[in-house]
Amino acid sequence: MASVSKLMESRRLLMIILLGALAWSLASVEWKDGVLHTRGISALGEISGAIFKLDLSGETLGKLLIAAWRTVAYAVAGLSLALVIGLPLGIVGSGVLNSSANKRRTVQTLVRFILGFLRSIHELVWAWLFVAAIGLSPLAAVLALAIPYGGILGRIYSELFQDVPEAPLRALRNAGASEWRVFWYGRLPAVLPELIGYTFYRFECGIRSATVLSFVGLGGLGYQIGISLDDLAYGRAWTFILGLVGLIVLVEAWSATVRRKIIL
Amino acid sequence: MQPRSASLNVRPALAVSVEGLTKRFGITSAVNDVELFVPPGQAIAFVGPSGAGKTTLLELIAGSVSPDAGRVSLYGQDLSSLKPGRELASLVGVVAQQYDLVPNLSALQNVLAGRLGAWGAWKSILSLLAPRDKPLAMRALERVGIAGRAEERAGRLSGGEQQRVAIARVVVQDPKIILADEPVSSLDPARAEDVLALLVSIAHERKLTLIASMHAIDLATRYFDRLVGLRNGRILFDCPASDVTRTDLNALYKIEEERGG
Ligand SMILES: Nc1ncnc2c1ncn2[C@@H]1O[C@H](COP(=O)(O)OP(=O)(O)O)[C@@H](O)[C@H]1O
Ligand SMILES: [Mg+2]
Numbered sequence: 001m002a003s004v005s006k007l008m009e010s011r012r013l014l015m016i017i018l019l020g021a022l023a024w025s026l027a028s029v030e031w032k033d034g035v036l037h038t039r040g041i042s043a044l045g046e047i048s049g050a051i052f053k054l055d056l057s058g059e060t061l062g063k064l065l066i067a068a069w070r071t072v073a074y075a076v077a078g079l080s081l082a083l084v085i086g087l088p089l090g091i092v093g094s095g096v097l098n099s100s101a102n103k104r105r106t107v108q109t110l111v112r113f114i115l116g117f118l119r120s121i122h123e124l125v126w127a128w129l130f131v132a133a134i135g136l137s138p139l140a141a142v143l144a145l146a147i148p149y150g151g152i153l154g155r156i157y158s159e160l161f162q163d164v165p166e167a168p169l170r171a172l173r174n175a176g177a178s179e180w181r182v183f184w185y186g187r188l189p190a191v192l193p194e195l196i197g198y199t200f201y202r203f204e205c206g207i208r209s210a211t212v213l214s215f216v217g218l219g220g221l222g223y224q225i226g227i228s229l230d231d232l233a234y235g236r237a238w239t240f241i242l243g244l245v246g247l248i249v250l251v252e253a254w255s256a257t258v259r260r261k262i263i264l
Numbered sequence: 265m266q267p268r269s270a271s272l273n274v275r276p277a278l279a280v281s282v283e284g285l286t287k288r289f290g291i292t293s294a295v296n297d298v299e300l301f302v303p304p305g306q307a308i309a310f311v312g313p314s315g316a317g318k319t320t321l322l323e324l325i326a327g328s329v330s331p332d333a334g335r336v337s338l339y340g341q342d343l344s345s346l347k348p349g350r351e352l353a354s355l356v357g358v359v360a361q362q363y364d365l366v367p368n369l370s371a372l373q374n375v376l377a378g379r380l381g382a383w384g385a386w387k388s389i390l391s392l393l394a395p396r397d398k399p400l401a402m403r404a405l406e407r408v409g410i411a412g413r414a415e416e417r418a419g420r421l422s423g424g425e426q427q428r429v430a431i432a433r434v435v436v437q438d439p440k441i442i443l444a445d446e447p448v449s450s451l452d453p454a455r456a457e458d459v460l461a462l463l464v465s466i467a468h469e470r471k472l473t474l475i476a477s478m479h480a481i482d483l484a485t486r487y488f489d490r491l492v493g494l495r496n497g498r499i500l501f502d503c504p505a506s507d508v509t510r511t512d513l514n515a516l517y518k519i520e521e522e523r524g525g
Contacts, residue, residue, distance in 0.1 A: 171364035171430070174326065175437050176353025176381015181388050185377050189368040189392075 050234030060236055064243045071220040074210040078145025079203050085150030090157025097179050118151030123209050127216045141218040160191040200255030279304040279441055279473035284334035287320050294320040296497035307464055309484040310477040312494035313517055318477035322443050327352055353381035357439035359430050362450040367419030371429045374418050375401040378437035404432035424455040431463055444476040460487055
């Protein structure tokens with residue numbers, strides 16, 4: 001009973017701290033100049049109005065195609081490499097291949113640390129680092145995407161593999177299957193639809209990340225949007241933005257089809 | 265009572281011998297000093313109220329739980345000396361109550377999983393992508409009467425069909441002893457009898473030893489050679505199914521009836 005009231009007390013304390021932090025952060029924003037100055041408001045109106053003046057010239061559409069292709073290519077290459085990083089780390093980090101509890105805990109802690117490190121740094125930061133190290137090359141974009149996404153995928157995969165109903169796995173062990181066979185025949189099929197769905201979802205995020213990455217100067221949709229805004233060519237910017245939306249919708253549709261078809 | 269070393273020599277042909285077996289969970293003795301000798305080819309059923317220790321005793325014999333005292337031998341070999349995996353799986357197969365198929369795999373793949381202990385690494389890996397030993401699995405599915413459902417996802421099969429797949433899997437595994445923990449208690453009565461009849465006749469035609477725990481006493485009496493009544497982890501009676509009396513059964517279920525009333 002004592003521990004329950006203690007818990008309630010610490011919860012109340014946490015609530016007060018959080019509310020305090022919120023108040024402090026609101027207070028520390030500079031409100032006195034107004035969130036939007038008048039020039040800003042008129043620019044915003046101009047930009048949003050431009051959605052009805054899309055630039056559909058052959059030149060822009062051609063650029064859109066190339067930029068979209070590049071963005072997708074970065075995302076595909078980055079996510080493929082992320083899969084190569086995340087899947088093995090996820091399997092090992094789940095600890096399901098270790099039969100001794102001690103070893104399992106050690107491996108889980110170690111891999112969780114590695115995965116945490118990989119994903120705690122944003123892809124944009126990785127991009128700066130890689131551009132500084134190897135210059136403006138597609139490899140920099142791909143690596144910048146692959147590392148944090150590898151960490152994210154590995155984390156989720158390891159949780160998926162841990163969270164599989166025991167009864168079928170026990171049946172496989174009773175049939176003489178070793179732990180990795182139990183993994184291959186029991187755990188993987190059990191989580192595969194979810195694993196594929198989640199990977200596709202992250203691929204979608206990857207396309208958006210690749211778009212942002214191109215602001216670093218790596219080319220792609222984000223780069224084109226940036227140039228258009230610099231040129232004050234808002235209609236052209238909208239063409240690229242809607243291209244990005246179309247891309248995401250396409251990936252979503254593709255993901256749904258694949259998920260529906262997956263039956264072993 | 266014979267000395268332990270002698271019992272090995274005197275009964276080398278026993279499929280299962282259990283001596284002084286005890287398993288405790290905290291203060292409860294789930295299985296308490298149990299002796300049991302089962303000749304090959306016999307069909308024997310554990311009966312008794314829930315919590316009697318039937319599941320624990322089966323798990324001890326399957327080697328998936330280790331005892332606090334006593335020992336289990338299978339065909340004269342000490343269970344604790346058998347390696348889990350291939351060696352154990354060639355002796356003992358298990359049919360559970362239900363929900364132990366991999367739902368996302370086809371019925372065929374679930375049956376083939378019975379070969380995982382026997383297969384080498386490459387065959388195990390490949391088979392998930394392109395089924396190996398398919399004729400073997402198809403014959404087993406035919407024997408249990410659902411060859412037509414081979415390509416169906418296991419999760420989409422009915423309860424009775426799932427149990428048939430589980431039986432086909434153990435057929436393909438090809439052990440000498442089958443342990444079945446309430447194999448039909450999740451099925452409706454008509455289907456339960458069909459599936460039980462199938463399990464018993466397969467054990468019989470392959471000369472396998474069958475040890476099951478049974479909830480339905482009438483099914484147990486009709487389909488098994490021998491009944492072992494368990495209560496509070498101890499054997500209350502152990503005799504041919506036809507010799508079990510009303511008095512035996514009353515004594516067996518007494519506690520539960522009092523609680524229920
Ligand atoms: N893993 C476990 N942890 C704690 N107690 C258990 C465990 N398994 C079984 N028991 C206890 O052991 C006794 C026998 O259980 P069980 O073998 O499942 O009986 P039955 O199968 O006859 O219903 C019960 O009192 C049960 O609560
Ligand atoms: Mg039970």
